[in-house]
Amino acid sequence: MRKKLVAGNWKMHGSRKMADGLVREIVEGLEDGVDVLVIPPMVYLADLVHKYGDRGLGFGAQTISEHPEQGAFTGEISGSMVRDVGAKWTLVGHSERRQYYHETDALLSRKFRTACDAGLTPIYCVGETQEEHEAGKAEEVIGRQLGAVIDVYGVEAFRTGVIAYEPVWAIGTGLTATPDKVQKIHAFIRSQVAKKDVNISLLTRVLYGGSVKPANAADLFAQPDVDGGLIGGAALVASDFLEICAAARR
Numbered sequence: 001m002r003k004k005l006v007a008g009n010w011k012m013h014g015s016r017k018m019a020d021g022l023v024r025e026i027v028e029g030l031e032d033g034v035d036v037l038v039i040p041p042m043v044y045l046a047d048l049v050h051k052y053g054d055r056g057l058g059f060g061a062q063t064i065s066e067h068p069e070q071g072a073f074t075g076e077i078s079g080s081m082v083r084d085v086g087a088k089w090t091l092v093g094h095s096e097r098r099q100y101y102h103e104t105d106a107l108l109s110r111k112f113r114t115a116c117d118a119g120l121t122p123i124y125c126v127g128e129t130q131e132e133h134e135a136g137k138a139e140e141v142i143g144r145q146l147g148a149v150i151d152v153y154g155v156e157a158f159r160t161g162v163i164a165y166e167p168v169w170a171i172g173t174g175l176t177a178t179p180d181k182v183q184k185i186h187a188f189i190r191s192q193v194a195k196k197d198v199n200i201s202l203l204t205r206v207l208y209g210g211s212v213k214p215a216n217a218a219d220l221f222a223q224p225d226v227d228g229g230l231i232g233g234a235a236l237v238a239s240d241f242l243e244i245c246a247a248a249r250r
């Protein structure tokens with residue numbers, strides 16, 4: 001059985017005070033039976049891990065540099081630096097990075113490798129845009145995005161690594177893909193990993209992200225190939241986030 005994982009991606013939200021208060025409430029409300037991660041803005045990460053890193057909550061970065069070594073890359077933060085402050089996870093390829101920062105499949109396969117080499121567990125994000133969705137191209141797009149990593153790097157990393165399906169049209173819009181459509185795509189994602197290694201495909205956790213709220217979390221998490229969620233807006237409200245975590249324990 002794959003243990004469910006709920007990760008809160010705060011994106012560019014919060015303040016030092018808010019971050020501390022939110023994480024404190026989360027650790028106070030944490031229950032066994034589900035893995036929970038917080039992915040705050042990078043500047044708050046070290047403080048939060050230092051203060052709350054031994055309270056059963058995992059921490060991750062929203063993105064890392066593709067460069068494995070230190071160097072003259074102004075503004076960049078390496079995977080090793082993220083690992084150095086005690087975080088163990090990183091998102092790779094969130095659609096907002098693909099869309100607004102022009103992160104290509106080729107770049108993301110380098111980031112993925114860098115993350116693994118630095119000892120971080122990657123959460124690799126895939127998903128189709130509204131236009132691709134309407135054109136019936138979801139599987140084609142997701143297959144290509146997955147191929148950028150597993151054809152180049154192999155599937156070994158997905159023994160512990162995570163894939164997050166986030167249909168771009170459902171992010172921050174209040175629209176959610178229906179549980180049966182999510183299940184269909186998740187099964188497709190698992191089949192792509194299985195093509196390379198069936199055993200690994202049974203271990204890979206596939207999260208759903210896109211307007212997950214306390215009201216819809218349980219139905220989504222009840223699907224056999226949905227192993228938890230990547231939560232945006234609802235991760236900024238402790239009670240909502242904790243309710244979603246509780247839904248993943250059932």
Ligand SMILES: O=C(CO)COP(=O)(O)O
Pocket residue numbers: 009094166170171172173174209210211212230231232233234
């Ligand atoms: O992008 C997301 C998480 O990474 C989803 O965001 P929302 O939950 O706000 O739709």
